[in-house]
Amino acid sequence: MKTQDQMKMAAAKKAVQYIPDNAIIGVGTGSTVNFLIDELATIRDRIDGAVSSSEATTARLKAIGIPVYELNSVGDLEVYIDGADEINHHLHMIKGGGGALTREKIVAAASRQLVCIADEAKLVQKLGAFPLPVEVLPMARSLVARKLVKLGGHPEWRQDYVTDNGNIILDVHGLNIMAPVEMEETINHIPGVICCGLFARRHADVLLLGRADGTVQVLE
């Protein structure tokens, strides 16, 4: 029986197979990605560089000697590898537990392949038990919160937290996410919302799921 960290590490190790030689790759944020970055240190010579989804990831990449580029200075990326807070069998995800959802969504949109790495606890039948993170412009906090209540959610202001972009996060509990693509679109259209943590329109292409028995399941 593997621990959650061992499952994350196994998924992260497998993700290395999805990295083409001499590419600039997109790198996500979170504890699972931190295991990936440990792996990247061992194959540094065959990676040209990375586009990072957060200041935390940038610092770790630089610490192992991987050059970090601005997205504006590179074209589309071959692959983006990131974790998830929840993922369903359609590979729709909830992300943003670590607060990096907006940059994650931007890097994902610029990437041809999105590889999700996760431990088996992240795979769910229906999204929404994990509170949905929504990044919001500070002046719109109350307005957005009221609109989210009308959608059936219970938004909670993430206290003492500012995103890398200078905004706040509302974590929305209790949403009934029957149709993730539509819900993502609806929330994105609320004025003041910068980004919603549903990754349904641009969902993962591949899920590498670390299992308690030590295997890594590949779902496409």
Ligand SMILES: O=C(CO)[C@H](O)[C@H](O)COP(=O)(O)O
């Ligand atoms: O979306 C994220 C950060 O914004 C992470 O991918 C998500 O929170 C999963 O994190 P972890 O790998 O630590 O479980």
